[in-house]
Amino acid sequence: AQKVTQAQTEISVVEKEDVTLDCVYETRDTTYYLFWYKQPPSGELVFLIRRNSFDEQNEISGRYSWNFQKSTSSFNFTITASQVVDSAVYFCASFNSGGYQKVTFGIGTKLQVIP
Amino acid sequence: EAQVTQNPRYLITVTGKKLTVTCSQNMNHEYMSWYRQDPGLGLRQIYYSMNVEVTDKGDVPEGYKVSRKEKRNFPLILESPSPNQTSLYFCASSRGRADQPQHFGDGTRLSIL
Numbered sequence: 001a002q003k004v005t006q007a008q009t010e011i012s013v014v015e016k017e018d019v020t021l022d023c024v025y026e027t028r029d030t031t032y033y034l035f036w037y038k039q040p041p042s043g044e045l046v047f048l049i050r051r052n053s054f055d056e057q058n059e060i061s062g063r064y065s066w067n068f069q070k071s072t073s074s075f076n077f078t079i080t081a082s083q084v085v086d087s088a089v090y091f092c093a094s095f096n097s098g099g100y101q102k103v104t105f106g107i108g109t110k111l112q113v114i115p
Numbered sequence: 116e117a118q119v120t121q122n123p124r125y126l127i128t129v130t131g132k133k134l135t136v137t138c139s140q141n142m143n144h145e146y147m148s149w150y151r152q153d154p155g156l157g158l159r160q161i162y163y164s165m166n167v168e169v170t171d172k173g174d175v176p177e178g179y180k181v182s183r184k185e186k187r188n189f190p191l192i193l194e195s196p197s198p199n200q201t202s203l204y205f206c207a208s209s210r211g212r213a214d215q216p217q218h219f220g221d222g223t224r225l226s227i228l
Contacts, residue, residue, distance in 0.1 A: 006157075033214045045205060045219035052214075091158060101165055101213040102173055103148065107157035 002027050002096050006106035013082050014114050021077040021109045023092030029053075031097040034075045036066065039089040039108070048090075051075065082113045117142045121206050121220035128196060129228050136191045136223050138206030146209045147189040148173070148217065149181065151202040158205065163213065164189055196227045 003026040013019045025034060036048040049059060051068050059066045063080045079086050093105045119140045128134055140147065148163040150173075160173030164183040178200055180192040189208075193200060203224050207217040 009155075035216065037219075043203075043222055045207075045217075047216040047218075050214075050216050093158075095213045097212075097214060100171065101146065101163055102160055103163075103213050103217070104160070104174070105150070105158035107155060 002029075002032070002094050002102070002104045004092050004094050004104050004106040006092055006109050008109045009107065010110045010112070012112045012114060015084060016081050018078060018080050019082050019111065019113075021079075021090050021092075021111065023075045023077065023106060025073050025075060025092070025094045027073075027094065027096050029096040029098040033095045033097070034068065035093040035095075035103075036075075036077050037091045037093065037105075039091065040085075041087065045091070048077075079111075082111075084113050084115050087111060087113045117218065119206055119208055119218050119220040121204075121223050123223060124221065125224050127226040127228065130197055131195050134193050134196060134225075136193075136204060136206075136225070138189045138191065138220060139187050140189075140206075140208040140218070141187065142208060142210070142218065143186065144208035144210050144218070145186070146211065146213055146215070146217075147183065148207045148213070149179070149189070149191045150205045150207065151175065151200075152205060152222075153202050161191070161204075165212070193225075196225075198227050201225060201227045 005024045149161040150158045162181040164170045206220040209215040
């Protein structure tokens with residue numbers, strides 16, 4: 001069974017601080033996919049990034065960066081120079097390709113950026 | 116505009132009264148899924164569908180039914196709703212399989228009294 005753990009339920013930072021959201025996944029499969037989604041206060045869910053298990057390259061997109069480490073089963077998300085618009089709930093999710101087409105989400109991390 | 120449309124957006128109803136939440140996507144996606152979001156529990160998958168007439172249970176299927184008679188539609192049916200099904204529900208779709216990014220609807224907030 002797959003499992004995704006987001007140990008930080010709520011984080012508050014002051015604007016312009018850097019913040020890292022942790023995501024730890026469990027899987028027995030060698031092929032799997034990891035995702036991050038953002039849910040702003042308006043409620044919609046927005047896809048941010050997808051990474052497969054064979055690609056451990058870190059990714060940077062503007063102020064966002066993702067660190068994928070198979071050795072620690074982690075797929076952490078860092079926001080550099082946070083802004084108030086980054087305030088949202090962030091979900092990490094996983095999909096294992098061996099069998100069922102289920103997607104497992106973590107419980108989410110609520111990020112509040114204080115001006 | 117590519118989108119996933121859910122209806123209704125809000126519903127208050129009573130225990131035992133059958134209801135259907137509709138979901139439609141205009142992207143010709145094969146994979147569709149229903150999730151419920153509850154405080155402290157995140158998003159949990161209820162059912163998913165790989166294509167027309169192909170559906171399977173997610174992690175919390177009890178009390179729900181689905182059907183996929185057309186590729187674009189994936190309704191969620193609560194035949195005898197109970198208060199513990201009060202939740203925020205999301206429909207999602209993706210191209211191909213579940214290894215692709217999902218597009219989500221705006222959500223349906225259900226209150227079962």
